[in-house]
Amino acid sequence: MFPESNTGYSFEDCQATADWLLSQTAVRPLVGIVCGSGLGGLADALKDQVAFNYRDIPNFPQSTVHGHAGRLVFGTLKGRPCVCMQGRFHLYEGYPIQKITMPMRIFKMLGVETVILTNAAGGLNQDYKVGDIMIIKDHLNMPGFAGNNPLAGHNDERFGVRFPCMSDAYDRELQQMALDVGSELGFSDFLREGVYCVLGGPSFETIAECRMLHKLGADAVGMSTVHEVIVARHCGMRVFALSLITNKAVMDYDSEEKANHEEVLQTGKQRAEQLERLVSTIITRLEHNNNYA
Numbered sequence: 066m067f068p069e070s071n072t073g074y075s076f077e078d079c080q081a082t083a084d085w086l087l088s089q090t091a092v093r094p095l096v097g098i099v100c101g102s103g104l105g106g107l108a109d110a111l112k113d114q115v116a117f118n119y120r121d122i123p124n125f126p127q128s129t130v131h132g133h134a135g136r137l138v139f140g141t142l143k144g145r146p147c148v149c150m151q152g153r154f155h156l157y158e159g160y161p162i163q164k165i166t167m168p169m170r171i172f173k174m175l176g177v178e179t180v181i182l183t184n185a186a187g188g189l190n191q192d193y194k195v196g197d198i199m200i201i202k203d204h205l206n207m208p209g210f211a212g213n214n215p216l217a218g219h220n221d222e223r224f225g226v227r228f229p230c231m232s233d234a235y236d237r238e239l240q241q242m243a244l245d246v247g248s249e250l251g252f253s254d255f256l257r258e259g260v261y262c263v264l265g266g267p268s269f270e271t272i273a274e275c276r277m278l279h280k281l282g283a284d285a286v287g288m289s290t291v292h293e294v295i296v297a298r299h300c301g302m303r304v305f306a307l308s309l310i311t312n313k314a315v316m317d318y319d320s321e322e323k324a325n326h327e328e329v330l331q332t333g334k335q336r337a338e339q340l341e342r343l344v345s346t347i348i349t350r351l352e353h354n355n356n357y358a
């Protein structure tokens with residue numbers, strides 16, 4: 066499974082998985098979507114679906130968390146060929162970080178140019194409300210500070226360079242497009258832009274941790290996305306990411322609020338339809354070769 070010590074799947078392993086998928090479907094996706102907790106409905110919106118359970122895809126990791134279906138769905142969204150991960154992999158499930166991010170390399174090998182990621186997150190910014198949608202403009206990679214980066218270990222230059230730039234990780238043009246589309250759809254009241262901080266989980270943050278993360282410049286906190294973004298950027302795909310604020314992070318010792326997974330899933334359900342409209346409208350405006358009309 067990990068032929069080059071513990072550094073992940075080889076280029077050839079990824080190629081074999083991508084080739085297998087390409088032999089099973091005629092869809093040639095230009096957009097790759099990763100659905101967060103409770104946000105898997107985006108995959109259901111795809112037309113002419115060809116879907117694979119993760120367990121049936123050679124080399125593919127399996128998803129275990131409640132609320133994640135574990136299917137790779139190919140199809141078209143208003144005529145645009147897409148591939149969608151319905152359910153993703155997390156550090157807290159115990160996977161090596163290379164396994165969590167391996168699907169990004171498969172996306173690249175399938176021909177994907179733009180990756181769109183969604184997640185559920187706790188709001189640290191005191192102006193944020195539950196149900197807000199945050200366009201991610203930057204991230205804080207806390208596991209990365211401790212040496213847990215998906216690119217650690219041997220670097221195969223066929224994927225990307227040894228030291229990839231991350232100051233342009235989140236595509237500015239796509240952020241602006243999301244603001245424009247959000248405004249056209251009447252979403253401006255709950256659309257935000259901010260910094261996402263990833264932690265390993267699965268325990269939610271303490272009050273002291275939330276206060277610290279907020280002071281460090283994070284607007285929202287969660288347990289996903291950043292690792293995938295790093296690997297997607299490493300292999301040259303364009304990235305756009307959204308957080309659905311499903312709960313307010315507890316910042317105050319007098320607060321009676323407690324973060325819980327049911328609340329996260331419930332908020333996802335309520336705002337999911339609007340988030341899906343935002344993403345699908347963005348996709349219809351994407352042009353081939355990374356431009357947008």
Ligand code: HPA
Pocket residue numbers: 185186187188269270286287288311312313314324329
């Ligand atoms: N913290 C971490 N991850 C989360 C949260 C949170 O408050 N809400 C949804 N995912």
